[in-house]
Amino acid sequence: MRGAPLCLLLAAAVQLAWPQPPERPLFTCGGFLTGESGLIGSEGFPGVYPPNSKCTWKITVPEGKVVVLNFRFIDLESDNLCRYDFVDVYNGHANGQRIGRFCGTFRPGALVSSGNKMMVQMTSDANTAGNGFMATFSADEPNEIGGQYCGGRLEKPSGSFKTPNWPDRDYPAGVTCVWHIKAPKNKLIELKFEKFDVERDNYCRYDYVAVFNGGEVNDAKRIGKFCGDSPPEPIISEENELLIQFLSDLSLTADGFIGHYKFRPKKLPPTPSPPATATPPVTTGLKPTVALCQQKCSRTGTLESNYCSSDFVLTGTVITAAPRGGSLHATVSIISVYKEGTLAIQQAGKNMSAKVIVVCKQCPPLRRGLNYIIMGQVGEDGRGKIMPTSFVMLFKTNSQKVLNALQDKQC
Structure with a gap:
């Protein structure tokens, strides 16, 4: 390069000494992604994505870990819904539940x-x-997720969960956390909300917390849907799994x-033993519930x-009714309460409901x-227990006066 200008020589030297930038990844429509971490992006990113397309990416991290997805950039047609x-x-x-x-x-x-x-x-x-x-994914330990991110799997004997940004500022819009x-098979889960403030709406249509028995979003197993600024009553699971879903619009x-x-x-119900002098009933050998339900x-x-008894x-109005084994689990949207006792009443906005x-x-x-007088x-868990002998009838307006009068009755 004899006689070449000094600036050209310097440029050539820098080019040889300086590491070359890595090639930009090529993003295609969908695919299978595995490993501890990786990149995912829309087709042709950062160019304009094509119209009329549907692309699916399936991410798998090592067994025993969970996937953490972080969006680095997003620019799609905007619409409130x-x-x-x-x-x-x-x-x-x-067939998994949608996170967001x-x-x-x-x-x-x-x-x-x-x-x-x-x-x-x-x-x-x-x-x-x-x-x-464009987003990145990574593998993480499930038991470390609870306080670090929004959502995840919680398997320690006790712990906490909270909305993103808590307690420094409001939770963001457009987020879903699950x-x-x-718990182990022989345990139940007790859930309590310490502080609670979610956008208020009579029907909790916009932002809400939903709690489900089991490990999936299933309306038949929904314990409650909550919003407003009153913490829900403490919740106890029926089995060893609970799912908590938080959604903001x-x-x-x-x-x-x-x-x-x-x-x-789990508390095992005591088995009543008949007095020694009692004659065994005809239904000996049947479970107490089976015998009861044959009446x-x-x-x-x-x-x-x-x-009084x-x-x-x-x-109230029965809004869900799901058979489980030989019993029926129902949610009742309350019209009026005349005697509350220790019944757990959940409030979502102005709506109150109870589990029976x-x-x-x-x-x-x-x-x-249908509307009923119940x-x-x-029970010990705060849910209403309705036996075959319990007084339940369809609610008609002409019963209102009798119920109002009974509310003042001294038992």
């Missing part, structure tokens, strides 16, 4: 799966487009919440005669969508 172009994130690879749907330029917080698989799906329509999205709490937000859980032993279904007495008296168990699912009959006992 994300109806046109959007990215869906799911637990698992097939995102569009516009809102970048959600870290999203965490409950197992070692996650699915990301991007859909675009024929019109407006943007530059798409916490899956799993793309508008108003609030302070959020912090909750705590702990494992507790004739009959309501005895009147509103007045059953009022009942732990609680209310009028009809011990023998056919007796007395409770039908979804009198019954209360």
